[in-house]
Amino acid sequence: MLTISNLHAGIEDKKILKGLNLEIKAGEVHAIMGPNGAGKSTLASVLAGRQDYEVTEGSVEFLGKELLDLAPEERAGEGLFLGFQYPVEIPGLSTTNFVKTAVNEIRKYRGQDPLDAVAFLKMMKEKMALMNIDQTLLSRSLNEGFSGGEKKRNEIFQMAMLDPKLAILDETDSGLDIDAIRIVSNGVNKLRSKDNAVLLITHYQRLLDYIVPDFVHVLYNGRIVKSGTKELALELEEKGYDFIKNEINEDEEVSIAEKH
Amino acid sequence: MNMTELFKDQFAQLQAEDKDSKLSAVREQAFSAFNEFGIPTVRHEEWKYTRIGTLFTKDYKSQVSGKTDFSAKDVDAYRLPGHKEANELVFVNGQFVDKLSTIRSKDLTVLHLAEAAKNEYSEIVSKHFGHSSDYLKDGINALNTAFVKDGIFIHVKRSKIIEEPVYIYNITDAAAENILAQPRSLIYLSENAQLQIIETFATRGTEDSFTNQIMEVIVEKDARFEYCKIQNDSANASQVSTTHIRQTGTSYVNAIIVSLNGEIVRNNTNVVMEAPHCEAHLYGLYFQKGNSHIDNHTIVDNVMPHCFSNELYKGMMDENSTGVFNGKIFVRQPAQKTNAFQSNKNILLSNNASVNTKPQLEIFADDVKCSHGCTIGQLDEEGLFYLQSRGIPEKIAKSMLLVGFASDILDKINLPHIRTYVDHLVAERLGN
Ligand SMILES: Nc1ncnc2c1ncn2[C@@H]1O[C@H](COP(=O)(O)OP(=O)(O)OP(=O)(O)O)[C@@H](O)[C@H]1O
Numbered sequence: 001m002l003t004i005s006n007l008h009a010g011i012e013d014k015k016i017l018k019g020l021n022l023e024i025k026a027g028e029v030h031a032i033m034g035p036n037g038a039g040k041s042t043l044a045s046v047l048a049g050r051q052d053y054e055v056t057e058g059s060v061e062f063l064g065k066e067l068l069d070l071a072p073e074e075r076a077g078e079g080l081f082l083g084f085q086y087p088v089e090i091p092g093l094s095t096t097n098f099v100k101t102a103v104n105e106i107r108k109y110r111g112q113d114p115l116d117a118v119a120f121l122k123m124m125k126e127k128m129a130l131m132n133i134d135q136t137l138l139s140r141s142l143n144e145g146f147s148g149g150e151k152k153r154n155e156i157f158q159m160a161m162l163d164p165k166l167a168i169l170d171e172t173d174s175g176l177d178i179d180a181i182r183i184v185s186n187g188v189n190k191l192r193s194k195d196n197a198v199l200l201i202t203h204y205q206r207l208l209d210y211i212v213p214d215f216v217h218v219l220y221n222g223r224i225v226k227s228g229t230k231e232l233a234l235e236l237e238e239k240g241y242d243f244i245k246n247e248i249n250e251d252e253e254v255s256i257a258e259k260h
Numbered sequence: 261m262n263m264t265e266l267f268k269d270q271f272a273q274l275q276a277e278d279k280d281s282k283l284s285a286v287r288e289q290a291f292s293a294f295n296e297f298g299i300p301t302v303r304h305e306e307w308k309y310t311r312i313g314t315l316f317t318k319d320y321k322s323q324v325s326g327k328t329d330f331s332a333k334d335v336d337a338y339r340l341p342g343h344k345e346a347n348e349l350v351f352v353n354g355q356f357v358d359k360l361s362t363i364r365s366k367d368l369t370v371l372h373l374a375e376a377a378k379n380e381y382s383e384i385v386s387k388h389f390g391h392s393s394d395y396l397k398d399g400i401n402a403l404n405t406a407f408v409k410d411g412i413f414i415h416v417k418r419s420k421i422i423e424e425p426v427y428i429y430n431i432t433d434a435a436a437e438n439i440l441a442q443p444r445s446l447i448y449l450s451e452n453a454q455l456q457i458i459e460t461f462a463t464r465g466t467e468d469s470f471t472n473q474i475m476e477v478i479v480e481k482d483a484r485f486e487y488c489k490i491q492n493d494s495a496n497a498s499q500v501s502t503t504h505i506r507q508t509g510t511s512y513v514n515a516i517i518v519s520l521n522g523e524i525v526r527n528n529t530n531v532v533m534e535a536p537h538c539e540a541h542l543y544g545l546y547f548q549k550g551n552s553h554i555d556n557h558t559i560v561d562n563v564m565p566h567c568f569s570n571e572l573y574k575g576m577m578d579e580n581s582t583g584v585f586n587g588k589i590f591v592r593q594p595a596q597k598t599n600a601f602q603s604n605k606n607i608l609l610s611n612n613a614s615v616n617t618k619p620q621l622e623i624f625a626d627d628v629k630c631s632h633g634c635t636i637g638q639l640d641e642e643g644l645f646y647l648q649s650r651g652i653p654e655k656i657a658k659s660m661l662l663v664g665f666a667s668d669i670l671d672k673i674n675l676p677h678i679r680t681y682v683d684h685l686v687a688e689r690l691g692n
């Protein structure tokens with residue numbers, strides 16, 4: 001479904017992603033962990049099409065198309081969804097109005113007729129119940145004055161409404177209380193199917209108890225430096241990132257020695 | 261003939277034709293003030309960023325003729341939604357036209373100003389007419405008064421609530437020649453009265469029009485005055501539009517100005533709070549493009565204690581448009597416990613657009629709460645990306661952000677018909 005090959009990206013003169021490779025197949029759940037500043041959110045932003053980041057090398061294939069050639073809205077139309085680490089506040093635009101426009105613009109992109117008011121409302125009610133969100137929150141300005149947890153739940157609500165092929169969730173678990181983690185995980189698990197995939201970015205092994213990943217990767221210094229199964233997350237939790245850093249340093253020493 | 265000569269001739273002609281009018285002496289005084297002040301240049305402190313001198317190099321048709329072949333049918337093009345349930349007052353080329361106007365509310369008194377000046381209302385007229393000149397000391401204000409002839413006087417009696425709004429259409433017929441129109445009105449709300457006014461401006465034809473308007477309003481104790489001005493005239497139409505409101509008793513005022521088009525548009529919006537516990541809300545939304553220039557000058561004068569005012573002006577400036585906001589708040593020495601808030605927020609949508617914004621607070625009382633703030637920024641890129649990442653194309657996402665930005669002003673428009681109408685104009689401007 002998604003193949004990232006040798007991706008290099010940065011901002012201004014700063015190199016952030018330095019030759020990243022990753023393959024995600026339909027039906028899989030991947031988790032990316034890694035220290036602060038490693039480039040996790042940058043990867044998510046580049047995949048979603050944020051213009052600030054410049055891709056200098058590499059390619060990303062998504063469902064047979066070159067993702068990097070598409071505008072952000074086209075990527076959404078193709079089935080990509082990014083749950084933001086820091087959802088943006090939009091004054092004067094209600095979540096309802098926003099989601100309705102998003103749903104129908106994506107339908108338009110796919111050559112489908114817009115949902116009528118009744119069908120839209122029905123779908124919204126269903127997803128609201130799933131995410132335990134009430135109407136008053138959705139009629140307020142998008143994310144404005146929302147608590148941290150409300151913002152994250154709203155992200156997953158939007159995901160449920162847009163029903164993406166690939167959902168990238170950037171620290172959606174951060175700032176959630178125990179009940180909310182369960183609700184959000186439940187929402188994500190409902191989306192899981194053999195046709196869909198999820199990429200979780202998280203710092204906490206705890207989330208992975210609820211959404212059990214098929215693969216866990218460690219992103220460090222702009223690259224995936226280690227991949228494994230969910231046991232890797234447990235190991236990281238126990239040992240911290242130092243053991244990975246040590247492994248890498250040893251590798252580098254070896255490669256330097258080889259050159260000489 | 262240059263403009264000064266022309267005005268001199270026209271003034272002499274008006275005084276000769278209309279010599280018995282009660283307004284004759286007022287005009288005389290104003291004309292000498294006009295000669296003294298002259299047309300404001302950018303050296304005038306209040307006109308620093310708005311150059312209107314060029315408007316006076318044009319050859320304007322005599323502004324006092326008031327003759328028009330406008331028919332009710334012609335007015336149809338300019339009527340606002342809901343007009344069948346509204347009072348409609350029509351000005352053509354600055355003169356009030358009876359036969360085109362419709363009064364539906366039985367408690368609403370509308371008279372020619374000259375008439376009101378000599379009947380039971382003469383005291384009100386002589387006491388309040390021209391009060392704005394105490395605040396606006398320039399030739400533009402004086403020029404309107406110097407040529408006042410067929411303005412209107414609106415009166416609402418004690419405890420009368422006018423349910424139907426008053427729609428005022430200022431129409432300029434510039435089909436054949438350049439027109440200088442100078443509408444004038446004096447509005448009086450007695451104790452406990454309520455009135456809502458919606459005002460628009462339109463120019464017919466492609467010659468240039470210049471409207472120099474003054475509206476003076478007196479709001480007595482427990483009265484409620486709501487005003488909405490919609491400026492969406494053509495790009496060949498300029499105006500200086502003054503709304504001068506006196507709260508002579510503890511009362512409520514709400515004034516909204518929506519400015520979407522015009523060549524040079526200058527608004528003077530003044531609220532003088534002459535009684536304790538007055539409340540005033542001043543809102544403005546300007547959304548400009550092309551080469552248009554919008555200038556909002558506001559004055560909130562707290563004369564008595566315990567008054568509350570809230571002022572919010574928001575601007576979206578596209579293409580080569582230029583904007584000015586100047587908000588003065590005076591708090592006089594007796595006006596303790598004043599609460600006065602002011603905010604001006606701008607979004608520049610092009611590199612060639614600009615805004616000059618300046619709050620000006622003059623506070624002589626010590627126990628007051630005043631705040632002001634202004635911002636000039638670009639469209640929120642983070643917000644734009646957020647919307648796009650949800651599948652919303654860039655152009656639509658941009659207009660959603662702008663409508664969102666404007667919404668807290670638009671939400672203040674109480675009349676559903678007018679709200680829908682303005683929403684529509686804004687959407688049109690956004691190209692949706
Ligand atoms: N707009 C930007 N301008 C300058 N530097 C940036 C920008 N965006 C990211 N960076 C830098 O790139 C690096 C990677 O940032 P990124 O947000 O991708 O990290 P992360 O792995 O998501 O970290 P965290 O776990 O703290 O969320 C950091 O050093 C960050 O400061």
Ligand SMILES: [Mg+2]
Pocket residue numbers: 040041042085170171
């Ligand atoms: Mg991050």
